[in-house]
Amino acid sequence: MKVILVSNYSEMSEKAARIIEEQINKNDHSILGFATGSTPLGLYGNLIEGHKKHGVSYKNVQSFNLDEYLGLDKNHPGSYHTFMYENLFKDIDISMEHIQIPHSSSLSMEQECKRYDQVIDRIGPIDLQILGIGSNGHIGFNEPGSNPNSTTHVVELAASTRNDNTHFFGSLEEVPTHAITMGIKSILKSKRILLLASGKRKAEAVKRLLSGDISEMFPASHLWNHHDVTLIVDQEAYKLVNQKGCEEVDR
Numbered sequence: 001m002k003v004i005l006v007s008n009y010s011e012m013s014e015k016a017a018r019i020i021e022e023q024i025n026k027n028d029h030s031i032l033g034f035a036t037g038s039t040p041l042g043l044y045g046n047l048i049e050g051h052k053k054h055g056v057s058y059k060n061v062q063s064f065n066l067d068e069y070l071g072l073d074k075n076h077p078g079s080y081h082t083f084m085y086e087n088l089f090k091d092i093d094i095s096m097e098h099i100q101i102p103h104s105s106s107l108s109m110e111q112e113c114k115r116y117d118q119v120i121d122r123i124g125p126i127d128l129q130i131l132g133i134g135s136n137g138h139i140g141f142n143e144p145g146s147n148p149n150s151t152t153h154v155v156e157l158a159a160s161t162r163n164d165n166t167h168f169f170g171s172l173e174e175v176p177t178h179a180i181t182m183g184i185k186s187i188l189k190s191k192r193i194l195l196l197a198s199g200k201r202k203a204e205a206v207k208r209l210l211s212g213d214i215s216e217m218f219p220a221s222h223l224w225n226h227h228d229v230t231l232i233v234d235q236e237a238y239k240l241v242n243q244k245g246c247e248e249v250d251r
């Protein structure tokens with residue numbers, strides 16, 4: 001795992017955007033994996049700026065999203081369909097036909113999980129997958145205890161995850177209890193992974209990740225089984241790390 005230590009959220013967001021833009025410059029038909037949550041918002045702001053000011057084009061890019069809440073219409077303000085449209089897709093030139101987000105309103109969620117995996121296998125592998133990390137170590141919505149061999153599946157959200165996401169909804173009661181998510185195995189099939197962590201709320205999780213111990217109770221630790229992961233972490237999120245076992249490549 002490469003670790004890029006930066007001073008703050010805005011530097012993390014800029015660095016992540018440059019890595020994605022380099023990927024697109026290298027291959028304008030790149031397949032990108034996007035995440036939701038608070039962490040990538042600054043990154044998406046930078047990508048929009050890169051598109052508007054510098055003409056970075058997403059015309060031929062394909063995208064996959066990690067997850068979606070169950071029980072919300074895709075036009076609900078809290079859905080990840082809405083999140084991606086409002087925070088990125090409406091401001092770049094990506095083709096709506098090139099966007100894949102799991103559907104949570106399918107009659108059979110079992111079939112939807114199968115369909116999503118098949119689409120990833122048909123179009124993929126994902127060239128560059130963006131990930132945030134939950135305060136409990138989740139990636140996508142793979143909560144502690146998730147099977148490392150999991151593909152797309154339905155999960156019950158941990159209480160801490162619902163709490164962490166309350167600010168996207170009016171109250172805790174409005175945060176859905178279940179979600180559909182790409183599994184750990186599906187995420188690890190990506191060619192390259194870019195993990196972002198910012199702020200003191202993530203400090204415990206970053207410390208545990210960088211201890212190098214792999215445990216089912218800490219899903220992000222499975223990233224140690226991937227050959228090309230870069231973590232961009234800011235000072236606040238890094239402050240509990242004793243720096244053992246990781247290569248610091250940039251400041």
Ligand SMILES: O=P(O)(O)OC[C@H]1O[C@](O)(CO)[C@@H](O)[C@@H]1O
Pocket residue numbers: 035036037038039040066067131132133134135139140141
């Ligand atoms: O970025 P946040 O809001 O701290 O959330 C961490 C992670 O949890 C999720 O909300 C769950 O998928 C991700 O979208 C995000 O990367």
